Amino acid sequence: AGLCRAVEQDQPGHEGRAGESGATGGAFAFSADGGVLVTVSFILSEGGGAGRPVVIADEHLVERATLKFWKRSSGASPPHSPTDVPPAPYDPVAAMDSPHGSTAGVSHVAVSPAGTAAASSSAQEDALRLYAHTRAGWTCAHRLDRPSGPRGRAAALAFAADGSV
Secondary structure (H helix, E strand, O other): OOOEEOEEOOOOOOOOOOOOOOEEEEEEEEOOOOOEEEEEEEEEEEOOOOOEEEEEOOEEEEEEEEEEEEEEOOOOOOOOOOOOOOOOOEEEEEEEEOOOOOOOOOOEEEEOOOOOEEEEEEOOOOEEEEEEEEOOEEEEEEEEEOOOOOOOOOOOOOOOOOOOO
């Protein structure tokens, strides 16, 4: 049994992007063939609630991270005319709110070359989480405390060609 389970998504949701109201940016990673995409969005909100406390311009806010798993769209047809909106290249598969706990953010993400595993790190949690894609969906398979290197300061996260982290 995994430590956490991503919630399956049937409908695409609003994606926070740097520069949009309420969004503070994010991270992303692709599998080697581009078939799997993992993104992180950070949403700022006023008031209390779950999330990592942050102060911006003397205003107390809460930042919440969401880890999202996507697959490349299949069978999408190109637009018929220049005014047609092109189809989205990726479909949402699963999402996980606060994957490193309610007061921790997500520092880095990576996807294995085959797209069957993913990883995320958090400076606040000082941990690395490994996710596996199974028939049941994406699950958090392992949590590793204090990865090697200076505490809480992982500079990058990546999978090797053989699938190891």
